Amino acid sequence: MSKLDQELIADCLAGQTHAFGDLVVRYQNRLFNTLVGVLGSVEDAHDVAQEAFVNAFQKLHTFRGRSAFYSWLFRIALNSAVSQKRKLNRVPVSIEAAREQSGVEPLDRHPATRPEYAMETSERQVAVRAALAELAEEFRTALVLKEMEDLSYEEIADIVGCPIGTVRSRIHRARSELREKLQGLLQESHDS
Amino acid sequence: MSELFSDEFLSAYLDGELSPHERAAVERWIERAPEARQRLEDFRGLSRLFGDLPRTELPREFATEVMHLAERRMLLPDAASAGGRKRIRGWTLVLAATTAAAGLLLTLTVLNVDDHRAPGVPVVARNNPGAPPADFAPPATRAVQKEQTGVQLAQDEGPSRPGDQPRGGALSPASAPAGVAARVPTEAALPAGAVTAKSEVSEGSHSGTVDSDQQLKAISVAVQEVRESGTAHKYVLVVRAHAVDRADGLVLLQNDFAANNIRVDARDAEESKAATGDRRVADKPSANGPFAEGHRFADGKKGEANSEGLYVEAEADAVIAAFKTTLARRHPGVQFTVEPAIELAALDPELQRNLFRSSLEKSQSDVGRGDDAAKAKDGDAKSDKKSPQSVASQRKTPMPNARTSPGLGPQKTERSARVPPPGSGDSDADEKDAPAGPDRSQSTGNARQIVVSNLPPAIQNRARSSGKANPTDEKSLDEKSGDARPSSPAPKELDERSPVLVRMLIVIDSEPQRPAVPAVKKEPSGGAS
Numbered sequence: 001m002s003k004l005d006q007e008l009i010a011d012c013l014a015g016q017t018h019a020f021g022d023l024v025v026r027y028q029n030r031l032f033n034t035l036v037g038v039l040g041s042v043e044d045a046h047d048v049a050q051e052a053f054v055n056a057f058q059k060l061h062t063f064r065g066r067s068a069f070y071s072w073l074f075r076i077a078l079n080s081a082v083s084q085k086r087k088l089n090r091v092p093v094s095i096e097a098a099r100e101q102s103g104v105e106p107l108d109r110h111p112a113t114r115p116e117y118a119m120e121t122s123e124r125q126v127a128v129r130a131a132l133a134e135l136a137e138e139f140r141t142a143l144v145l146k147e148m149e150d151l152s153y154e155e156i157a158d159i160v161g162c163p164i165g166t167v168r169s170r171i172h173r174a175r176s177e178l179r180e181k182l183q184g185l186l187q188e189s190h191d192s
Numbered sequence: 193m194s195e196l197f198s199d200e201f202l203s204a205y206l207d208g209e210l211s212p213h214e215r216a217a218v219e220r221w222i223e224r225a226p227e228a229r230q231r232l233e234d235f236r237g238l239s240r241l242f243g244d245l246p247r248t249e250l251p252r253e254f255a256t257e258v259m260h261l262a263e264r265r266m267l268l269p270d271a272a273s274a275g276g277r278k279r280i281r282g283w284t285l286v287l288a289a290t291t292a293a294a295g296l297l298l299t300l301t302v303l304n305v306d307d308h309r310a311p312g313v314p315v316v317a318r319n320n321p322g323a324p325p326a327d328f329a330p331p332a333t334r335a336v337q338k339e340q341t342g343v344q345l346a347q348d349e350g351p352s353r354p355g356d357q358p359r360g361g362a363l364s365p366a367s368a369p370a371g372v373a374a375r376v377p378t379e380a381a382l383p384a385g386a387v388t389a390k391s392e393v394s395e396g397s398h399s400g401t402v403d404s405d406q407q408l409k410a411i412s413v414a415v416q417e418v419r420e421s422g423t424a425h426k427y428v429l430v431v432r433a434h435a436v437d438r439a440d441g442l443v444l445l446q447n448d449f450a451a452n453n454i455r456v457d458a459r460d461a462e463e464s465k466a467a468t469g470d471r472r473v474a475d476k477p478s479a480n481g482p483f484a485e486g487h488r489f490a491d492g493k494k495g496e497a498n499s500e501g502l503y504v505e506a507e508a509d510a511v512i513a514a515f516k517t518t519l520a521r522r523h524p525g526v527q528f529t530v531e532p533a534i535e536l537a538a539l540d541p542e543l544q545r546n547l548f549r550s551s552l553e554k555s556q557s558d559v560g561r562g563d564d565a566a567k568a569k570d571g572d573a574k575s576d577k578k579s580p581q582s583v584a585s586q587r588k589t590p591m592p593n594a595r596t597s598p599g600l601g602p603q604k605t606e607r608s609a610r611v612p613p614p615g616s617g618d619s620d621a622d623e624k625d626a627p628a629g630p631d632r633s634q635s636t637g638n639a640r641q642i643v644v645s646n647l648p649p650a651i652q653n654r655a656r657s658s659g660k661a662n663p664t665d666e667k668s669l670d671e672k673s674g675d676a677r678p679s680s681p682a683p684k685e686l687d688e689r690s691p692v693l694v695r696m697l698i699v700i701d702s703e704p705q706r707p708a709v710p711a712v713k714k715e716p717s718g719g720a721s
Contacts, residue, residue: 017259024255032254033247042248049250050258057262128241146207147242153209172203179234186237 005069012060020060024053027070030149031077037144039081040133052077067158071151075159078141124185131181139174146171202232206239 005026011019028049035045055076056063063072132140138160145156153167160167179186204210205218222228 017263020262021255021259024258025252028250028254028258029247032250036248037245046250050254050261053258054262057258124241125245128245147239148245153204153207168200168204168209171207172198172200175203175235175238176199178238179231182238182241183234185241186234189237189240190233 006065009060009063009065009069012057017057020057023069027073028053030070031073034074034144034148035077035081037129037132037148038078038137038141040129044081048077048080051080055080068155071155071159074145074149075161078159082137127182127185131178134181135174135177139170139177142167142170143174143178199231202228203235206232206235 005023008019008023012023031052032045032049035048036042039045039048052073056073059076063069132144135143141160142156145151145159146153151159153164153171156167156171157164162170201210201214201218202222205215210218222232
């Protein structure tokens with residue numbers, strides 16, 4: 001946990017609740033985007049992220065600093081996500097569903113703004129999200145935390161609450177499944 | 193070789209999660225096995241695909257939404273649980289509340305507890321050690337305050353104009369119960385500066401009332417806690433707010449606290465105990481205080497059923513600023529004053545109790561004296577220059593607001609300066625005419641008081657000076673300026689002892705069963721001219 005996180009947490013616990021707002025600003029995008037990957041839905045990710053921050057705020061006094069604040073936050077978020085999943089019981093299982101659920105639009109921000117490029121990019125993104133959504137939840141979560149957050153296996157294990165070996169296994173299985181599902185895209189990627 | 197390694201090693205290799213020995217072995221494997229190389233490339237390709245996924249940026253308002261939601265959740269644990277979420281424990285700043293009434297009443301009393309003079313020594317109001325907010329007016333003068341007896345107070349009450357009805361809950365001579373007068377200490381028994389005032393901000397057809405027994409308890413508990421905590425708090429600020437929609441008013445207040453870096457302490461006793469060592473423990477409400485579980489107030493209502501409480505610790509000026517923000521937002525026409533209040537520390541417990549009583553009793557009529565001052569001011573109207581604001585107020589039909597205060601017995605009523613919200617029926621004229629500023633603030637005591645009032649400046653000043661009951665002050669006011677503004681020195685630091693920590697106990701009640709106050713016919717704004 002960075003020192004600044006600690007300071008903000010201390011400030012918040014001392015009653016300066018706006019300090020928590022700073023923490024929210026700092027981590028909201030990371031958490032949200034990761035949750036989009038885990039949940040496959042922008043809406044759900046927004047709700048879960050919001051819920052996670054609120055829960056974190058309420059439980060902040062229980063945070064002991066043994067792990068990074070972000071790890072702790074994510075653990076809370078995943079718990080919320082699980083609840084949300086159970087509640088909603090919806091995971092996009094097709095590209096169309098993924099497109100609908102993820103709200104992916106041609107969001108390419110790179111200079112290559114030609115329409116076909118944007119469309120291809122969008123198609124690729126939708127395909128990735130759809131394939132991701134078909135993974136088992138625990139595989140998907142572990143892989144998203146690795147690929148999108150670049151967390152260590154230890155951090156992921158801490159967040160999801162399982163041994164490091166299990167994390168390694170889950171990530172590998174997730175990759176193997178995705179490799180099969182996205183073979184075409186991977187081939188294109190290699191060719192380009 | 194590949195039999196010795198599974199793809200899992202490739203994945204872990206990609207992630208840099210292998211030991212040096214394993215890494216070296218995998219690298220040798222990759223060199224010799226094309227299929228392993230291909231698989232590793234595929235895994236890398238997957239990482240690139242992930243990297244290409246768009247990242248959405250949430251708006252900055254998201255954080256604000258989160259904070260609002262968190263605060264709301266703190267205040268509305270029932271709502272959270274009703275929504276399928278766990279009830280929030282640990283934030284029992286809300287013991288309970290109702291949301292029926294919409295009025296907001298604030299009584300702010302700042303008590304100095306940092307004085308170490310000998311008990312019983314009368315206290316002369318002195319300058320506030322805290323630096324006032326920049327937009328607060330400087331203190332008028334130092335004032336030695338007198339206390340009036342209840343009889344005097346009662347005699348001060350009454351219609352300000354022929355045909356006017358007594359304003360809300362005013363103690364009329366006929367209605368002033370003997371018991372009330374008896375509970376008000378005589379001037380000799382009171383220290384100077386023991387005057388508090390109360391104003392009321394009300395909305396719609398409801399208005400607030402002060403349960404003085406409850407407030408008395410709140411003050412006593414707060415003072416006692418401060419003393420026992422041994423902390424460096426110099427003031428106890430007791431705020432009594434009525435009928436705040438907990439999903440609105442208190443959140444609003446908390447937001448403003450937060451905006452002013454005011455720490456809100458809202459942990460319940462149980463969690464405070466569990467968190468020994470946390471500095472907030474010292475701030476927790478006492479187990480038998482007005483926020484305690486099951487506490488019953490004088491009116492027989494259970495504490496958790498009609499009260500909310502906040503403990504905050506902040507600098508006095510920040511608290512004042514927060515209230516300014518809150519009330520100014522809710523009631524744009526409201527003017528704020530900071531008045532001399534109570535110096536407490538020099539008093540022995542018995543005297544403190546008397547002081548509290550007297551303060552409360554006095555507070556219930558202080559604004560009444562403001563009206564009395566208004567009557568007197570009618571005679572001085574020539575010097576008042578008839579500002580639209582004051583004229584509007586004088587023309588305003590008084591609010592028939594008398595009713596029973598549950599904590600004071602059936603005969604006891606109170607009187608308050610009523611500040612209707614913009615657009616509410618009865619005093620739009622006042623709202624329209626009331627200037628947005630400047631704030632008319634005073635701080636002539638070692639502690640402060642905020643008075644929320646929509647009275648015109650002249651009347652406000654009269655109320656202030658009558659609160660101090662200092663003829664010299666009144667004279668100086670009248671002589672100094674035609675519009676009776678305080679003859680204030682230039683703004684300056686009131687005292688070098690800064691900052692001043694305020695231990696504030698906020699009791700926010702609502703009275704769902706309160707009868708609606710009859711609507712007052714709106715006074716056309718054009719009639720004020």
